[in-house]
Amino acid sequence: MPMAFALSSEEIETYRENGYLLKERLFTRDEVTNFRLSCDSVESRVKEAIKTERAREYHLDQNVFLDVDGYTVQLEHKKNLDRLRVVEPVDNLDQRFDRLVDDVRLAAPARQLVGASNIALWTAKLNFKSHGVGSGFGWHQDSPYWMHDSAHVDLLPNVMVNFDDSMVENGCLRVIRGSHKRGILPGTVDGSQLGGFYTNPSLIDKGEEVAVEAIAGSALFFDPHLIHGSGPNSSANPRRAIIMTYQPAGFEMLKRACVRNISV
Ligand SMILES: O=C(O)CCC(=O)C(=O)O
Known part of the structure; x- marks a missing residue:
């Protein structure tokens, strides 16, 4: 009998072909409401932590990053430095996020995509994309960021759980369908510090661009x-x-020098 919440063979085929798969309404409205509360709570605690002497600030391509208490914070760009952009890793900053890591609705598909019956967490980041100020993300693959820290970079499937309706207007994720089949691609050569992590524009087939609009609670x-x-x-x-x-x-x-195995 198929495991509850496991992907069907058609869904796996779609993922392998396109490089992504959207599962609508995986989480209920009440769950989404609670996740938003967790975002607020993490935001206020992180804002306090980065004001302390424990925080170490550094700049990359004019953007501000801070390492504090074992996680990294990216601030929004330029005049919006009072707003958080990304916190990573975030799983252990909130109990709901910690439980979400083990949620069978995500872990069962992740096991299939990793191709292993036992899996662990690699990372978890919280992207705020605040209204009016949330900055975009340039075209990139995640694998070039990770290839120096992981010997199995092909086996690192992502799942993005949307806590708000995610539309073109508020900066939904965009993908280049099928681009995963080409493996790690060369980066941009523009002299910036992080440019090498952005995919070389000459290799991006914009004809395959898809704006993945998704309602809150989708994955x-x-x-x-x-x-x-x-x-x-x-x-x-x-x-x-x-x-x-x-x-x-x-x-x-x-x-983070610890193993976070998935417990269900
Ligand atoms: O949240 C987004 O819009 C994009 C995030 C992203 O690409 C990333 O964190 O690697």
């Missing part, structure tokens, strides 16, 4: 080699989401 599974990015959020609505990445069991997390 988007996507391949670590899939080229993706997103526009800014200039709307009046937030676009909060967590992106969790799984790996085979027994390996340490990115940026």
Whole structure:
């Protein structure tokens, strides 16, 4: 009998072909409401932590990053430095996020995509994309960021759980369908510090671009080699989401010297 919440063979085929798969309404309205409360709580605690002497600030390409208490914080760009952009890893900053890592609705598909019956967490980041100020993400693959820290970069499927309706207007995720099949692609050569992590524009087939609009409570599974990015959020609505990445069991997390195996 198929495991509850496991992907069907057609869904797996779609994921393998396109590099992504959207599962609508995986989480209820009440669950989404609670996840939003968790976002607020993490935001206020992180804002306090980065004011302390424990925080170490550094700049990359004029953007501000802070390492504090074992996680990294990216602030929004330029004049919006009072707003958080990304917190990573975030799983252990909130009990609901910690439980979400083990949620069978995500873990059962992740096991199939990793191809292992036992899996662990690789990383979990909370992207705030605040209304009016949330900046976009340039076209990139995740695998070039991770290849120096993981020996199995092909086995790191992502799942993005949307806590708000995620539309073109508030900067939904965009993907280049099928781009994962080409493996790790060369980066941009523009002299910037992080340019090498952005996919060389000459290799991006814009004819395959898809804006993946998704309602709150949906989950988007996507391949670590899939080229993706997103526009800014200039709307009046937030676009909060967590992106969790799984790996085979027994390996340490990115940026944290501990193994976080999945317990169900
Ligand atoms: O949240 C987004 O819009 C994009 C995030 C992303 O691409 C990433 O965190 O790697």
